[in-house]
Amino acid sequence: MNLTFRQLKVFEAVARHLNFTNAAKELHLSQPAVSMQIKQLEEQTNTPLIEKLGKKLYLTEVGLEMQDYARSTMQQLVDLEETIAQMKSMKRGHLKLAVASTANHFVIRLLARFAKIYPKISISLDVTNRISLLDLLEKNECDLVIMGRPPEGHNLQSAPFLENPLVVVSHPHHYLADREQVSLKEIASEGFVVREQGSGTRSAAERFFTEHDLEFKAKMDMSNNRAIKHAAEEGLGLAIVSLHTLELELKAKTLKIVNAEGFPIYRHWYVVQREGKRLSPIAMVFNDYIMQEADKLMLDFDLPLFKNL
């Protein structure tokens, strides 16, 4: 059986009018055109759908089934169109994001604002480590990723959208904590609690010290940013972390920013997507949104401003 939508459409009109001529008028067709479509449909099903008794038309039992089917199929088509239209106009849709755990805090705040503008959009947010992020992109399991600078050679497209100031933090009673200015040399003489090898923050710090011909002393390394901050809070050493992860600790005064020479180091947050990926409308809008608005939005956050921010 190989029906066509055309047949169904014509049949539906006939079933409604119970009159070929009127159905033809509605469809802007000649009457024989309608006859033919119905005839074809009856040939397809190999059973009469309409019976003519005297002047009047009646649907057969199968005809009634067919009418149900035609209506439901056509309604579903309308629904589909509606759904697609909504998706296009971002009244509906799903945004799949993934962020580096370090970025989690501020991204959620960005997302909260974004979600208010597009209330019908559902969002899923995966918070995970760099390796997993790349994996998600690789498998096309998310639209966009927010992370530090992505590695080369993964067929990725990335764009920096926000400065990411790395600052030195210490226990609030650390002897360097209240100094107006701490020279780089002094800082370098301290031991640091750092992320594992390969972490973006760690390599940025290492590069920074190397560029200034200083050694970077990693006293302890941990795989989790929260753990690093906690270690610093406990006085295990200084730490270099993204300012954006510090809102809570600064407010609670469990950590202090050390006024270290040359800091903050400015790195960037990137929006990353797979090369060649055609973003969904909503992902595209989100991308534009953070590219344009992230700077401004960060101003609302309760974070210290550095002169060149």
Added chain:
Amino acid sequence: MNLTFRQLKVFEAVARHLNFTNAAKELHLSQPAVSMQIKQLEEQTNTPLIEKLGKKLYLTEVGLEMQDYARSTMQQLVDLEETIAQMKSMKRGHLKLAVASTANHFVIRLLARFAKIYPKISISLDVTNRISLLDLLEKNECDLVIMGRPPEGHNLQSAPFLENPLVVVSHPHHYLADREQVSLKEIASEGFVVREQGSGTRSAAERFFTEHDLEFKAKMDMSNNRAIKHAAEEGLGLAIVSLHTLELELKAKTLKIVNAEGFPIYRHWYVVQREGKRLSPIAMVFNDYIMQEADKLMLDFDLPLFKNL
């Protein structure tokens, strides 16, 4: 938007395989043929449905919607085919009957047997008077009607399928009740309880007496067969009724058949349909069933047999 089933079918295959070439093989098509169908579908929706990242294919969000739609539509089509097939093979369907109230009793017994043979068929039975029966036929609101001889000139097709013996009944203690033979003259001298003017039974009786040059004395008339029998039970007079309506009263011995000369009068039960009506498969089968089987089935009923039956 003007999709085709073909597009949906091809799309479904591609969405399942996530591979054009394999989908093409499954459909016994060349790969470009598949490409074209997908392309057309994307043009219809004006949005990408499939995205290619590197070597792998992925469905876009709209693509996923489309996949749902395609599957559900195709499933519905399968369901429709199944339904039609069942209707054709009478595993499903609906039989709309209407019977004269006089025929109700025995028709229900016929129907009970018929329903056992076609257990999946639903049946509706309208029990009503002659006028309404003709009206139902006129409006094509039932497949078949069972009644006495239908009037001419209504564009009806009818066929007798069963003899309808009309007998004279009386109160069991009526003075004629136990007589071995009652002459027609004696009968004619009695007063009768009869149906209203226009009733088939009444005109048959009248004609019968007229043919024998006797007068037919209608003492009382009623519009309902049950009421007539009741009147006879109460000794209000003799009655002429169809033997087929008497099973209960004979068993209960509340009425007796009078051995009247010339009785039973043989009339017939007819199956009636509208001229030109194309019966549904199940109606046709029912028609055949009663034409062939009604005689035999009546033998199982607890009714007296007359010599020439």
Added chain:
DNA sequence: ATATACCATAAGTTATTCCTTATGGTAACA
């Protein structure tokens, strides 16, 4: 760098779809 797997595109052909006009037949109705 080359081979491989895979999809896109182009060009051309065939078949089918879909519609039109013209005409015929039938039931209802006056």
Added chain:
DNA sequence: TGTTACCATAAGGAATAACTTATGGTATAT
């Protein structure tokens, strides 16, 4: 009985749908 309303059928033509083969491009893998 003629008229009217309505559907069926026939014939013909325009559009297009649906494939095919051939070829090109691109990402991946070796």
